[in-house]
Amino acid sequence: MEEETREYEEKAKKVFSAERKEDIWVLIISAITVILGLTGIITKKTFPSLFF
Amino acid sequence: MSATAQNGFKKYIPGLILCMILGWSALQWDYTMRGWQKDFKECQKILKGNADHNSPLPFDKYKAKHAEKYKEQQLLYNQGTLKKEPKKPHILKQDIYASLIAAGEIPFKFKFGSKMLEFQLTYVAILLLGGMLIRNTIGIPDSFKPGTVLARPIIKPGIVLLGGYYVWSNVLKVGVPALLLVVIFIFGTVVLVSIIGKKLKLDEGLIGVMAAGTGVCGVSAAVAVAPIVKSKPRDFFYAVGTILLFGTLALFTFPYIGKALGMSEPVFGAWVGTSILNTAQLVAAASWYGHDSLLTANIINIVRVGFIPIVVLYCIWFYIVKKAAAEGRSEKMNTWQVIVDKFPLFILGFFVMVTLNEFGVFTKEHQYIFGKQFLKLFFAIGFAGVGLNIAFDDLKKAGGKAFIIGLFAATFKAVLSAIVVILLGTDVFKVK
Numbered sequence: 001m002e003e004e005t006r007e008y009e010e011k012a013k014k015v016f017s018a019e020r021k022e023d024i025w026v027l028i029i030s031a032i033t034v035i036l037g038l039t040g041i042i043t044k045k046t047f048p049s050l051f052f
Numbered sequence: 053m054s055a056t057a058q059n060g061f062k063k064y065i066p067g068l069i070l071c072m073i074l075g076w077s078a079l080q081w082d083y084t085m086r087g088w089q090k091d092f093k094e095c096q097k098i099l100k101g102n103a104d105h106n107s108p109l110p111f112d113k114y115k116a117k118h119a120e121k122y123k124e125q126q127l128l129y130n131q132g133t134l135k136k137e138p139k140k141p142h143i144l145k146q147d148i149y150a151s152l153i154a155a156g157e158i159p160f161k162f163k164f165g166s167k168m169l170e171f172q173l174t175y176v177a178i179l180l181l182g183g184m185l186i187r188n189t190i191g192i193p194d195s196f197k198p199g200t201v202l203a204r205p206i207i208k209p210g211i212v213l214l215g216g217y218y219v220w221s222n223v224l225k226v227g228v229p230a231l232l233l234v235v236i237f238i239f240g241t242v243v244l245v246s247i248i249g250k251k252l253k254l255d256e257g258l259i260g261v262m263a264a265g266t267g268v269c270g271v272s273a274a275v276a277v278a279p280i281v282k283s284k285p286r287d288f289f290y291a292v293g294t295i296l297l298f299g300t301l302a303l304f305t306f307p308y309i310g311k312a313l314g315m316s317e318p319v320f321g322a323w324v325g326t327s328i329l330n331t332a333q334l335v336a337a338a339s340w341y342g343h344d345s346l347l348t349a350n351i352i353n354i355v356r357v358g359f360i361p362i363v364v365l366y367c368i369w370f371y372i373v374k375k376a377a378a379e380g381r382s383e384k385m386n387t388w389q390v391i392v393d394k395f396p397l398f399i400l401g402f403f404v405m406v407t408l409n410e411f412g413v414f415t416k417e418h419q420y421i422f423g424k425q426f427l428k429l430f431f432a433i434g435f436a437g438v439g440l441n442i443a444f445d446d447l448k449k450a451g452g453k454a455f456i457i458g459l460f461a462a463t464f465k466a467v468l469s470a471i472v473v474i475l476l477g478t479d480v481f482k483v484k
Binding site: 019020022023024025026027029030031033034037038042043044046047048050051052 | 076079083205206208212213396397400401405408413417418420421422425428
């Protein structure tokens with residue numbers, strides 16, 4: 001039982017550390033999008049151009 | 053990049069591509085339906101105008117009339133007489149206009165588009181319902197699963213980008229009542245769960261996990277708190293299953309309940325922000341209802357997930373420090389380390405966006421690109437991941453005593469918060 005609990009505690013810690021990494025990626029992706037928008041590489045016409 | 057890292061990422065590619073394809077297809081559907089809905093409304097106006105005047109305008113005159121009206125409105129807007137910036141008029145294509153005048157009837161596809169959006173079958177519904185249907189009927193191969201799981205947090209860049217839509221006064225206007233709601237409902241739920249838990253003579257660990265999970269932010273809070281309260285693994289998985297089950301039920305029913313109760317978009321946003329526990333499900337339900345609803349729900353969600361470190365601190369104090377003191381031992385709590393470890397970092401991105409907008413970095417076009425267009429792209433991929441990960445087998449894991457507590461806490465919270473937000477009204481929760 002103790003072994004099972006310890007393994008599961010480790011798993012919980014891993015999940016939280018994965019969430020932290022995920023958040024860093026979120027910030028990177030958001031920053032890239034903002035830079036592309038501010039530099040005019042993506043414009044109002046970019047999104048509609050993706051569809052028929 | 054090392055070979056292991058490359059192989060590690062490779063496993064995500066099929067699922068990510070699947071979510072991108074599904075996301076694009078749903079956006080294409082949404083784009084077409086919105087176009088048809090606009091055409092439908094314009095056709096209605098033209099037919100009404102013709103019925104009133106009995107003489108249909110030639111296409112050139114119809115086009116010129118719209119252009120002239122738009123110019124007039126722009127002039128009034130520039131003079132400050134008109135408060136809202138006029139939208140560019142939607143003008144029918146020449147062939148459609150001609151066939152409308154000839155037939156005197158609105159084409160079926162325009163009626164269809166309008167009906168679909170009336171039933172709220174937007175890209176959000178298509179992705180969630182479609183994803184769930186695929187997962188639980190034909191299923192998805194195991195090789196696709198890791199990528200679909202990874203797709204879910206792609207919603208978060210959308211949440212960050214939406215920050216460019218607000219200035220600090222907007223955030224504070226909704227944030228202050230949101231803070232009160234969140235505090236009242238967190239503590240209300242925690243107290244309720246503790247009372248029910250003690251009456252049912254449940255394990256302290258299970259009570260702790262369910263209190264954090266149903267009170268604050270679903271699975272994230274349950275994961276953060278579980279090791280501290282030393283919940284048993286089986287109880288923990290019951291708790292997660294229960295939280296997911298209620299989130300899924302709320303996601304699919306709340307938009308229709310909101311419509312039935314006549315909730316405005318900001319009120320609905322406040323309701324889902326307070327009562328749906330999972331960020332992805334909350335954002336999906338709010339987007340389903342409308343953009344204003346999303347603007348309000350987003351602020352409430354940011355306030356709420358910001359509470360995760362506080363709940364963890366409370367749990368450490370309650371389950372470790374206080375217990376040790378009662379046993380005559382001394383346990384220290386590293387408050388700063390807990391805050392650093394458990395704080396959801398993406399919130400900082402949202403605050404940076406609000407600040408940049410406050411300083412006038414973003415034009416209206418930027419806001420539109422980030423907060424309406426690219427937000428949809430990120431949300432579509434994320435919602436595909438959410439839909440494809442709603443497995444009935446996982447929801448069946450909801451069980452045991454966690455289910456009883458979850459049933460009471462989630463129902464109580466949803467009903468009470470609906471009453472409170474309806475009483476407070478639209479003005480309190482309207483962002484702009």
